[in-house]
Amino acid sequence: MTEIDVSDIQGFALRGYNFPFARYLLLELLDLKAAQRFVGHVVSHITTGVKWDSGKPASTVNIAFTHPGLIQLGLPEETLLSFPVEFQQGMKARGEILGDTGKDAPERWDAVWDGDRVHVWLGVNGRSQEALDHRCSEMQRIMDETKGARLLYAQDASAVFIDGQPTTKEHFGYTDGFGNPDFKGAQRDCVPGQGKLTKDGRWEALATGEFLLGYADESGELPVAPIPHLLARNGTFMAYRKMHQNVATFRRYLDEQAKRYAPGTKEQLAAKFLGRWRDGTPLELSPDRPDPSIVKDPNRNTDFTYGADPAGARCPLGAHIRRANPRDSFGFNGELVNRRRIMRRGMTYGAYVPEGEPVNDKDERGIVFMALNASLFRQFEFVQQQWIQYGNDARQGNDNDLLTGNHGGKGRFVVQGTTDPRNPPFICGALPDFVELRGGDYFFMPGLTALHMMAAGTVDPR
Numbered sequence: 001m002t003e004i005d006v007s008d009i010q011g012f013a014l015r016g017y018n019f020p021f022a023r024y025l026l027l028e029l030l031d032l033k034a035a036q037r038f039v040g041h042v043v044s045h046i047t048t049g050v051k052w053d054s055g056k057p058a059s060t061v062n063i064a065f066t067h068p069g070l071i072q073l074g075l076p077e078e079t080l081l082s083f084p085v086e087f088q089q090g091m092k093a094r095g096e097i098l099g100d101t102g103k104d105a106p107e108r109w110d111a112v113w114d115g116d117r118v119h120v121w122l123g124v125n126g127r128s129q130e131a132l133d134h135r136c137s138e139m140q141r142i143m144d145e146t147k148g149a150r151l152l153y154a155q156d157a158s159a160v161f162i163d164g165q166p167t168t169k170e171h172f173g174y175t176d177g178f179g180n181p182d183f184k185g186a187q188r189d190c191v192p193g194q195g196k197l198t199k200d201g202r203w204e205a206l207a208t209g210e211f212l213l214g215y216a217d218e219s220g221e222l223p224v225a226p227i228p229h230l231l232a233r234n235g236t237f238m239a240y241r242k243m244h245q246n247v248a249t250f251r252r253y254l255d256e257q258a259k260r261y262a263p264g265t266k267e268q269l270a271a272k273f274l275g276r277w278r279d280g281t282p283l284e285l286s287p288d289r290p291d292p293s294i295v296k297d298p299n300r301n302t303d304f305t306y307g308a309d310p311a312g313a314r315c316p317l318g319a320h321i322r323r324a325n326p327r328d329s330f331g332f333n334g335e336l337v338n339r340r341r342i343m344r345r346g347m348t349y350g351a352y353v354p355e356g357e358p359v360n361d362k363d364e365r366g367i368v369f370m371a372l373n374a375s376l377f378r379q380f381e382f383v384q385q386q387w388i389q390y391g392n393d394a395r396q397g398n399d400n401d402l403l404t405g406n407h408g409g410k411g412r413f414v415v416q417g418t419t420d421p422r423n424p425p426f427i428c429g430a431l432p433d434f435v436e437l438r439g440g441d442y443f444f445m446p447g448l449t450a451l452h453m454m455a456a457g458t459v460d461p462r
C-alpha cells in the first residue's frame with residue numbers, strides 16, 4: 001500500500017471539499033522579502049490532507065503559484081528552469097494547443113489576466129458566506145501586514161442553490177461532480193468506475209504519481225518535476241479556467257433541436273449531449289430513462305464502461321463524458337486512458353436561473369474549472385486538445401465537444417442512435433458556442449515543506 005504524508009499535502013490536491021461557497025483570490029506578489037513573509041504567514045492557514053475526524057472546518061485555505069509568481073518569490077534560476085515547459089510558458093502561450101482562439105482568445109479574457117500579474121491563487125472555501133468572508137478578511141490582513149501581496153481580483157463562486165439547498169447542478173441543468181479518479185494513498189477505498197480497470201474487470205486506484213509529484217506514476221517512473229526534489233514532492237499542477245456559460249443559447253438550441261428529434265424526447269437529447277441524464281444517471285447504465293436509484297448509489301453511479309457500446313448506440317461517441325474520460329472506448333482495457341486522467345475541482349459562479357425563467361447570455365455565469373494533475377502536458381492539455389477540441393480518437397473527425405468546444409456556429413454533433421425508432425440517429429448542426437473562456441493560467445500547488453522553503457528563501461537546486 002502506498003503511504004503518503006497527508007500532513008504535507010494540500011487538502012485540495014487530495015479531495016473535493018464540497019463546500020457551498022468559495023472565493024478564488026488572485027494576487028500579485030510585491031517586494032521579495034515581503035512576499036516571502038506573506039507566504040510564511042499564510043502557511044499556517046493552509047488546509048492539509050489530514051482527515052477531518054471532528055467534522056468539516058468552517059473554512060479552508062489553499063495556495064498555488066504561477067511561474068511568474070515563483071520568479072517574484074526569488075526561486076533560483078536553475079529551479080525555475082527545471083519546471084515543465086508548459087508551466088513555464090503559462091496558459092496564454094499555450095492557446096493554440098488548447099484551442100483558446102476566437103471567442104476564447106486571451107484578448108477577450110477578464111482584465112486581470114492582462115500581462116503576467118497574477119502570481120498567486122488563494123482558494124478559500126466556506127461552509128457559510130460568513131465563514132468565507134471571515135477567512136478572506138484574514139487573508140487580506142496578512143497581505144496588509146506583510147505588505148507582500150496585493151489582491152488583483154476576487155472570483156466568487158458557489159454551489160447552485162435550489163429551494164434554498166446547495167446542489168451539485170451546473171448552469172445547463174446537469175448534475176456534476178461524479179467522475180474523479182481515485183489514486184493510491186488518497187485514503188478512500190477505490191470506488192467502482194473511478195480508478196483504472198483491471199484485467200478481470202474490477203477497478204483499482206491509479207498510481208499516486210499521476211497526481212502528486214515525487215511518486216511513481218502509471219509508467220513506474222517519477223513524473224517530470226522541478227529541482228530540488230523537496231520542492232516538488234507532494235506538489236501538483238493546476239489548470240485554472242473561468243468558463244462562461246451561454247445558458248440562453250444552450251436552452252434555445254436544445255429546444256429547437258428537440259423539436260426535430262421526435263420520437264426521442266428533449267431530455268433524452270440533453271442526455272445524449274453529455275452522456276448522463278440531467279439528474280446524473282449514466283446513459284450506459286440506463287439509456288431509456290433516468291434512474292434515481294443509480295444516481296444515489298456511489299458504487300453504481302460511475303461504474304460503467306463503453307466497450308459493449310462501440311457504435312455509440314447508448315452513449316454517443318462524442319458525448320462530453322465519453323470524450324473527457326473514454327474509459328475502455330479505445331480498447332486495451334482502458335490502458336491508453338490511464339495516463340490522461342485529471343482531477344476536477346470545479347465550482348459554479350453566478351446566479352442560477354431555473355428552467356422556464358427568462359435568462360440571457362450576458363450575465364456573469366459559468367464554471368470555475370480547475371483540473372489537477374502531475375503533468376499538465378500529458379494530462380490536462382492532452383484531454384483538452386485531443387479529446388475536447390478534436391474528435392479523431394472518438395472517431396468523430398474534426399467534430400469537437402458540443403458543450404465546451406469552439407464551434408462558431410459551424411459545429412456538428414452526431415447521435416449515433418439505433419434502428420429502434422425510440423432512439424433515432426440524429427445530427428445536430430450549426431452548433432453555437434455554449435461556453436466561452438474568460439481567463440486562466442497554470443499554477444503549481446506545492447506541499448507544505450516546499451511552502452516553508454519558499455518562505456524562508458532556502459530553495460537550493462544543488
Ligand code: HEM
Binds near residue numbers: 174176177322342369
Ligand atoms: C463549462 C464547462 C463544462 C461543463 C458545463 C461541464 C459539465 C460536466 C458534467 C455535467 C459532467 C458530468 C458529471 C460527472 O461525470 O462527474 C462532466 C464530467 C467531466 N468533465 Fe466536464 N464540463 C465542462 C468542462 C470540462 C472541461 C474543459 C474538461 C476537460 C478539459 C472536462 C472534463 C470532464 C471530465 C474528465 C469529466 C468526468 C467524466 C468521467 O469520469 O466519466 N469538463 N462535465
